[in-house]
Amino acid sequence: AQSVTQLGSHVSVSEGALVLLRCNYSSSVPPYLFWYVQYPNQGLQLLLKYTSAATLVKGINGFEAEFKKSETSFHLTKPSAHMSDAAEYFCAVSDLGTGGFKTIFGAGTRLFVKA
Amino acid sequence: NAGVTQTPKFRVLKTGQSMTLLCAQDMNHEYMYWYRQDPGMGLRLIHYSVGEGTTAKGEVPDGYNVSRLKKQNFLLGLESAAPSQTSVYFCASSQDQGAHEQYFGPGTRLTVT
Numbered sequence: 001a002q003s004v005t006q007l008g009s010h011v012s013v014s015e016g017a018l019v020l021l022r023c024n025y026s027s028s029v030p031p032y033l034f035w036y037v038q039y040p041n042q043g044l045q046l047l048l049k050y051t052s053a054a055t056l057v058k059g060i061n062g063f064e065a066e067f068k069k070s071e072t073s074f075h076l077t078k079p080s081a082h083m084s085d086a087a088e089y090f091c092a093v094s095d096l097g098t099g100g101f102k103t104i105f106g107a108g109t110r111l112f113v114k115a
Numbered sequence: 116n117a118g119v120t121q122t123p124k125f126r127v128l129k130t131g132q133s134m135t136l137l138c139a140q141d142m143n144h145e146y147m148y149w150y151r152q153d154p155g156m157g158l159r160l161i162h163y164s165v166g167e168g169t170t171a172k173g174e175v176p177d178g179y180n181v182s183r184l185k186k187q188n189f190l191l192g193l194e195s196a197a198p199s200q201t202s203v204y205f206c207a208s209s210q211d212q213g214a215h216e217q218y219f220g221p222g223t224r225l226t227v228t
Contacts, residue, residue: 004157009155032213032214034216036219041221041222042221042222043119043205043207043219043220043221043222044158044205044207044217044219045219046216046217049214049216051214090157090158094212094213094214096213100165100212101212101213103160103212103217105150105157105158105159106157107155107156107157108155108157
């Protein structure tokens with residue numbers, strides 16, 4: 001069955017430090033993978049997506065993610081955190097099942113950035 | 116382009132009352148979705164539509180109904196609200212499924228007392 005696990009409901013980093021948000025998925029077929037960001041009192045917006053081209057995907061605001069099939073992971077990273085990165089981040093997987101494509105969202109990871 | 120808009124932004128209902136949430140998109144997208152977001156549970160799909168005049172159940176459809184009479188609009192109805200339906204509701208749309216991203220509205224915060 002399709003599922004998405006985000007390790008850590010809260011992550012706290014200092015400004016300028018590396019950001020690493022973890023996402024593992026399970027899927028019976030090669031999936032499409034997404035990272036979305038949600039700023040306070042707003043809807044989700046796309047950060048980046050993997051669609052079976054390059055395994056290292058670059059997104060907006062300096063974020064990138066690497067698809068690792070052997071580890072069934074799609075972790076999100078940013079070399080240097082900025083205060084404006086404080087938000088909630090959602091990993092999502094979309095794959096083809098018997099009823100068509102189905103997208104599942106992870107529970108989310110809230111990122112705190114300390115000055 | 117306004118993208119995806121939702122009406123209203125906030126609402127407080129008493130148990131047993133009914134209401135309709137309106138979602139509109141101006142991107143000519145075929146697919147539209149209604150999600151609810153609860154702390155620690157991510158987004159859960161309530162209902163979705165693959166085109167005008169069609170609707171289908173998602174993961175948590177009980178207590179909700181939907182209609183898609185026009186391609187640009189997707190309505191979510193609560194016939195008899197319950198406290199368990201207190202949540203933030205998001206509408207989204209996409210051109211297609213699979214590799215296509217979803218575009219989200221700003222959300223509706225609903226409280227049922």
